[in-house]
Amino acid sequence: MNKLRRMIPRFLIEKISSYSYPKKFFFGSLVIVAPILITTSVAFFYFSNNQMLQWFLILFSLGLLLVLYLFFGAVYISVMETIYEFQSAVQKWKRHNFKARVNIKTKDELNEIGIAFNEVASAFEEEIEEHKLVRYVSEQALRKNNQLVTAINSLDLGVFISEEVHQGIKMIYVNPGFEKTTGYSEEEVLGCDLSFLYGKKTSPTARRKLEEAIEYKRPISIEILNYHKSGRQFWNHLSITPVYNQNKEFVNYIGIMTDVTKQKLADQKIYELAYFDSLTKLSNLNFLKEYVNQQLNAGVQHYAILYIDIDRFKNLNSQLGHDIGDIVLQQYAVRIKETIKTSNGFLARATKDEFVAYIPYSGKKKFLNKLTDKIMSSINTSFQIEQYEFFLLTSIGISLYPDDHLQFEQLLQFAETAMNEAKSNGYKKVVYYERYMSQSYNEIHVLENELKFAISRNELQLVYQPKVSITTGEIVGAEALVRWEHPTMGTISPIKFIPTAETTGLIYSLGSWVLEESCKKRQEWVERGFVDLKISVNISALQFKEEYFIPIIDQVLNETRLDPSNLEIELTESALHDEQQAKKLLKILEGKKITVSIDDFGTGYSSLSYLQSLPIDTLKIDRSFIKDIETNDKSYKLLESIVSMAHSLNLNVIAEGVETKLQLLMLKEMGCNEIQGYFLSKPLYEAELLHFIKTYKRDKILDLYSKVGKGSV
Template identity: 40%
Template sequence: MTASYSALDLAGRINTTKGIRRMSWLILGATSMGLGIWSMHFVGMLAMSLPIPISYDMEYVVLSVILAIFVSSIALLTVTRRTLGIKELVASGVLMAAGISGMHYVGMAAMLIGINYDHLLVLLSIGIAATASALALWLLFYFRKDQSRHAVWYKLGSALIMGAGIAGMHYTGMYAAHFHLGDNMSYRSGLEIEPNKLGYMITIATLFLLGMTVFGVFITKRLSQKDSVIQEHAGWYRSLYHNNADGIISVDTNGLIMSVNPAVTRIIGVPAEGYIHQHVSAFQINVTEELRALTQERYHQSFNMETSSYDTTIVHPDGTKVELNIVNIPVEIEGNVIGNHIIARDVTEEKLAKGQIEHLAYHDELTGLPNRRMLNELLTKAMTDNEFSAIQFAVIALDIDRFKMINDSLGHTYGDIFLQAVSDRIQACVAGVDAVVSRLGGDEFIIICRSSMDDTVYAALAERIVEAMRQPFSLKDNDFYISTSIGIALFPQDSQDPVELLKQADAAMYQVKKNGKNGYQFYTSDLDVELLGRIELEADLRKAVKRNELVVFYQPQVSTMDNRMVGVEALVRWNHPTRGVLMPGTFIPLAEETGLIYEIGNWVMYEACRQMRAWHDAGGPLIPVSVNLSTQQFHHTDLLEQVERVLSETGLAAQYLELEITESMMMDATVSTTILLALNKLGIRISLDDFGTGYSSLSYLKIFPIHKLKIDRSFITDISSNENDKAIVATIIAMAQHLKLDVVAEGIETKDQLDILMENDCREIQGYYFSKPLSAEEVERAFFVPLRGSAV
């Protein structure tokens, strides 16, 4: 059984080896198994007790050993075949049965004594040998490669069956023999051996068998572990090689392609297996022509035991370009380079993403124009290029005058669409000029005119842009009109510092805004003083509310029927600590630009409501106060909450608060309607200020809940001399009366203006002719105290 187990264990080893190693394992296995069978046979014979001493013929003993080893070699050769059919199994079983029977009966013949056999039992023993042999061969073949945790038990069971079969054949054969005294020794020649010596031989054979078995198992385990490690490493390598997302091309020192992994096919766009055994230069046809020389040079560097990495580009058969990162890794064995691995990674998307990131880093995401970072680099480069030649170029700063109104009214989505349209118009204006348009953010654009042109050309370009911006923009089914302010600074005469030059262009632009917008201006040194003053004024304005420097003045609104005061308009003034009282035109535009207008507007609303409630509590009269809403206030999410809070804290009834809005705030009809209806529901009256200066006034009157129209002072100024203004004012008054709306004309300064308005049945006026804006104390003293006195 031990010999059978050893043979089973060695069969797997024989099956996994080739050449000389396979022959060595075959001889070792056959010898071990043969000696085991032979030892079992002669131990059984020695166990037989006869009344006379028996000697053995040494030649026959040796022949029986050879037959046992021969039988074992047949068995091992059979089970190490790749396939084993029925014919092969029967033939091998017959040969093995013949060998075992031959070993047994040759061994019996070695006994120097007369033997007669029962032929039926002999045939039975041979049948047992054949059956056992076939079964043993099948078991050996079946379990030869089993490496599971149950393999030991499978092999032990198979060895037990095989040993039992051979023992059954042996003892059946022994039972078939009948011994008798005869002259068997008289015709024998050669060496004889006594039983005791034969016992020693069997002991030695058994020890040799055990030693061979132990040695074989030991060597098998060691080699099995070594092979297992090798196979495991090979498995890891194969998995890495075949499943790698990067393409791998293995090349020998002659440049012949030994193997490629599946990823190569995906990367090059054609089946890669056709390139095996071809020269690696066959791949170069896929490389773009301008990169072939570099690719070849880097490839040869890998044979100098240097790992090289580089980028290249290949072209698919359909024309698609693929960006690759190539790494050439030399394959070194015992200090010699025997080839290299070319690892190709598809970095097309990575480079595309990198390019997009770099583009976003230097371009405005909304318009695609260069951003501030690129502008600074371009400006610095332009100055460097012209540093010694002193060639003139211009920096043009451009700002949209009514962008904030559009953005607040229509929302950021339409604000973005508007800015894209502005960008397109500016680029169309600079077409044909060596200029770069950039967007710094919001509605601020900068143009670098790199061409050397005189001032008249720069002025003509600015005029083209101003005129282009005058044309209406179609947004949300409406036409919107804007204007633009442009400032121009020149290199090198204005400045040779990029930051300073941009600052000077901005200063010129702000001067245009100050002077009425919608135009352009070149920078002059006088503007620095104004810009510095503007910066100081902004810093002071941020502290004005906290320092209680703002004050509300009130301009009376009077009835033309009886000169009775019917309301007041709240107008903010700034009591500046060093500049005195500043009018709204001085600081309101700055407040709108910096976002301070929201805080100032809310403060004015609160103060006006507080003062009006105080006047009511003091005996009246019970008239409303009119407060202007800024665009930021009107579109702020907490407008309703803010109004309710002010009314609640001041105690003023909602019917005495009138909010003045402008047409520009109501560009988004859906949003504006929601806000105005909510305000109207609170009981607040809505007045439409500067009526007639917009572009959709009549549609506003139809859609929105408006209670009063204010005729803009631009129609009143020349009403006594301009028939058109007179006709417009008369039309507005008549229309308002038909729509059952109140009308108030502002800016009345002369008796002629008043007479014309009264002729057209205008019932409320406001202006210097009746009263300038007054402080709360002056209103109290001039109007309310006399009324209360007359009432008493």
């Protein structure tokens, strides 16, 4: 065929190929007539005597033969090339090359067949590609589904899927984590609702909330007491969510359960450490403060604080030993508790041998006198422990609400002062607090008069105690503290003049001066290049009132041009006594980007509820919690629990009163964020502070950590 292709001109092949079959038939017919013409010409040639005619007939016959040869050759090549195109395409398809197409150059019916072939091939290729796509998507979905199932099956969490049935749900799938959490196998629970997890102590309220959420197809997350197949109880953090399809039609429920029993027990342990005394089983002062606040909210008009001390208990401990001493404390607590029970009293343990009682009363001391006589009588009865019999002496100090003060912390302090007064005047006495016990009237009068002019005479000065990040060792802020340098009385401690300022109303002008001076100095430091330093200012509970405090804040910030984010307000827990008012004010401060720290945490109105509900940034742990952590394991555990609790609420924690390396290292181990105290620096005047910041090297702290790591401390 290749020789034939070379003998016949290409343009002739293409020309013939371009003809349709009717044309080819017409020309073919002429060629078929050619042999007849040639035969006739030969006959004429033999029978004709005309030589010219004979040559004409010879040439005519040869021409017809040439035309016949060229025509059929071109047709043959055109057809064969088309056949080869089809064969080539088919062979490519056999090799799964579905992109192969035929290229038919004829314009006849073979071309139409080629076009049809190519259309079929294109359609088939599209179906193949679509099939590949569907298979790929299916494989990917299956792979993801398998991954999801594998992931769900590997979870420790219990996962279940349930569908809606009349008046409830029924399980249609549970993962191994569900079986591990509940003890029930998949076969046991499929088709069941959740009631098989309920027991006698399961809260009806929790059950009702679950049923309502399921009925109304609402998502729910709840902690509920459930029962394992073995019968043991476990706390279940259960979340159930309705699932909808793309058409927003309900499909089923998916549930996730987590056994949070250990967390519950840990929370309970923290609560007990924070609020209860393990020896006597009494609440501690933290709980008592919260309890008193609840009673005030319930409408109590008068109450007394009794500060009760066992005289010479230290001698008893030394002579008989701590084991006997502990039993004495337990029996002593029982006697007092039983005595005040009928008076709706509440007893807490304050320190080793000191107790505090809350007693509601009508406002008449006669009732309190009779009650203290009963307490003394119960204590005066001999104690018999093992082979020992002995008597105890007791001193009681009493402060009254609202006669002596409105704040619980101050009443507690006054009652302790009265108790010390009872001790100083001879044992076995009951003494009511009187103002002279804290300060004489003349001293108070002089302080009041002098304090009125202290600001105008420039006798008040600020000192600043640095705060340092435990993690980085960097200085992060400073607390502003006021000092009174009197020209004749010398340096007067804030412990003396702040209470006077509060009782006389001078705290408002004093507090405004401290706030304005602190902010002004801080802004000056910014302009001098000390940028990353937050200034902390103490605000009295009396100042923390909306009608007074917010306008003062706005005025000071406007006048000093201080960035509010550089200011921190330190409040004592007593300032949060009115939680609703406190929340409103704290929200305003939060909006201004002013951070808030709770100062002396643990010594005031300690309530876990306000930590959760109020926008607070930092807990500042009182030095009384820090001082004993090196030697007292209970103090360490309590402080560790407080730090852990604060972090769980996303609160920053700063410890004040840090004085030793060991205290720092223990606080770092607990995860405390910042420290403040004499280990770092005493309170400094402005020039001293700025010099301290310039010369301070954080290596003082970081090197200590590295030494500990090398075991050289």
